[in-house]
Amino acid sequence: xxxxxxxxxxxxxxxxxxxxxxxxxxxxxxxxxxxxxxxxxxxxxxxxxxxxxxxxxxxxxxxxxxxxxxxxxxxxxxxxxxxxxxxxxxxxxxxxxxxxxxxxxxxxxxxxxxxxxxxxxxxxxxxxxxxxxxxxxxxxxxxxxxxxxxxxxxxxxxxxxxxxxxxxxxxxxxxxxxxxxxxxxxxxxxxxxxxxxxxxxxxxxxxxxxxxxxxxxxxxxxxxxxxxxxxxxxxxxxxxxxxxxxxxxxxxxxxxxxxxxxxxxxxxxxxxxxxxxxxxxxxxxxxxxxxxxxxxxxxxxxxxxxxxxxxxxxxxxxxxxxxxxxxxxxxxxxxxxxxxxxxxxxxxxxxxxxxxxxxxxxx
Numbered sequence: 001x002x003x004x005x006x007x008x009x010x011x012x013x014x015x016x017x018x019x020x021x022x023x024x025x026x027x028x029x030x031x032x033x034x035x036x037x038x039x040x041x042x043x044x045x046x047x048x049x050x051x052x053x054x055x056x057x058x059x060x061x062x063x064x065x066x067x068x069x070x071x072x073x074x075x076x077x078x079x080x081x082x083x084x085x086x087x088x089x090x091x092x093x094x095x096x097x098x099x100x101x102x103x104x105x106x107x108x109x110x111x112x113x114x115x116x117x118x119x120x121x122x123x124x125x126x127x128x129x130x131x132x133x134x135x136x137x138x139x140x141x142x143x144x145x146x147x148x149x150x151x152x153x154x155x156x157x158x159x160x161x162x163x164x165x166x167x168x169x170x171x172x173x174x175x176x177x178x179x180x181x182x183x184x185x186x187x188x189x190x191x192x193x194x195x196x197x198x199x200x201x202x203x204x205x206x207x208x209x210x211x212x213x214x215x216x217x218x219x220x221x222x223x224x225x226x227x228x229x230x231x232x233x234x235x236x237x238x239x240x241x242x243x244x245x246x247x248x249x250x251x252x253x254x255x256x257x258x259x260x261x262x263x264x265x266x267x268x269x270x271x272x273x274x275x276x277x278x279x280x281x282x283x284x285x286x287x288x289x290x291x292x293x294x295x296x297x298x299x300x301x302x303x304x305x306x307x308x309x310x311x312x313x314x315x316x317x318x319x320x321x322x323x324x325x326x327x328x329x330x331x332x333x334x335x336x337x338x339x340x341x342x343x344x345x346x347x348x349x350x351x352x353x354x355x356x357x358x359x360x361x362x363x
Contacts, residue, residue: 036129043136
């Protein structure tokens with residue numbers, strides 16, 4: 001009986017201590033307690049502001065360039081057939097107005113960030129609001145997909161890719177048998193949308209072959225081969241000048257590195273991974289290594305640092321705490337975990353700096 005009352009008194013004392021600590025919190029600490037929600041609201045509001053900004057700047061200066069949006073509105077010429085078809089659909093529903101086309105680009109950007117929230121939930125990422133908020137204010141993602149002072153910052157074809165990649169990632173952790181089929185289907189669609197994930201065809205095939213996982217190999221081939229054949233191989237027989245897409249990329253690359261050098265680079269990367277890591281690597285790891293291989297090839301063909309955006313997604317989806325420290329100042333006291341999310345966020349500033357250096361010296 002005495003221990004029962006002692007526990008009650010101890011709980012009351014602890015509650016009083018917690019209430020006192022909450023009351024003694026500084027305004028900054030109270031704000032930091034809700035930093036995730038603040039980041040989310042800020043990330044969404046700044047995206048809405050940029051849309052209004054683009055309409056305003058082009059209203060006062062109609063001759064101003066719409067950038068990538070304007071190029072795709074007039075007609076994409078160096079994309080795979082699937083992406084060209086999607087662009088055609090959005091041109092039709094834009095009714096000949098680039099302003100409406102820009103609005104669709106904005107909506108697709110919003111759709112990508114909504115899908116990534118669902119991906120984080122599907123992967124059961126802890127501190128969901130905080131992680132998602134950091135993603136929304138990540139300078140590398142924002143500057144590559146939304147922000148631009150000179151024209152319109154949206155890259156609608158990148159949104160196509162991210163939408164299908166995020167749909168694939170959303171279904172991967174689910175336990176239903178059919179979810180794995182959807183994972184492979186959407187991953188294949190992302191590959192035919194913008195090439196980034198195309199190397200999965202070879203890597204997954206070898207992995208399942210080495211492991212003799214015939215059921216998974218069958219599932220993978222059923223879902224991916226028809227999509228790749230329809231959208232990347234069959235156009236050879238009915239699209240005039242189809243190979244120009246690939247020839248154009250090689251022409252871009254010849255100004256940077258000869259084709260054989262680019263092929264040697266990705267061959268070394270691929271063979272090293274196959275011999276030393278493929279068997280141990282998980283499906284998600286192999287997916288993003290495939291993206292790395294393709295983006296390295298694309299980068300040495302046309303040096304845009306934004307090709308490497310998807311690799312930061314892998315950093316966000318692989319939770320890891322590097323070290324922990326306590327910040328104890330007069331006005332704030334907090335325990336800080338330097339984890340994969342902070343690493344991705346701060347490294348994004350480095351990527352932004354590299355991007356500007358490339359623009360200044362190479363482009």
